Amino acid sequence: MSLTDYALLNSTWLNLTNKRFQCSKLYETYSKRKDADVVIKHEKVIRGCGEIKDKVKVELDGINYYSCLCHKNFQHPLFNTFMVLSDKFDKGIMPFGGGVMEQPAQIIEILNLISKLKSDLEVEQAKEQQSKQKGNKHGRR
Secondary structure, X not given: OOHHXXXXXXXXXXXXXXXXXXXXXXXXXXXXXXXXXXXXXXXXHHHOOOOOOOOOOEEEOOEEEOOOOOOHHHOOOOHHHHHHHHHHHHOOOOOOOOOHHHOOHHHHHHHHHHHHHHHHHHHHHHHHHHHHHHHHHHHOO
């Protein structure tokens, strides 16, 4: 897998799973305000949405992104296809004919990355849930 593929897959994943990069939700969050247009525009400027800047906006795994990860240039065009393949691969269904050893190495690398991203998200969500449960226990008397 190329560094470009890695960077695009990772940024697409984060755009879908991390609230920090879900800039389309700004419209949902602020749309009812009288100053919605101004607030949304301000938030997008702060995040670096929509245009490539001279200054690094996000750094992930040593890769610098010069815009918010919501930018269309940071979305992998085949991500949805890889997600479907990943779900099937997790169930033992190969993307191409033959066994695991007969699959293209790049596809296996991509599917392994997606599997890792899913696993990391599950761990993060479990930690958040535990933290909320601890907070609820300490808050009650």
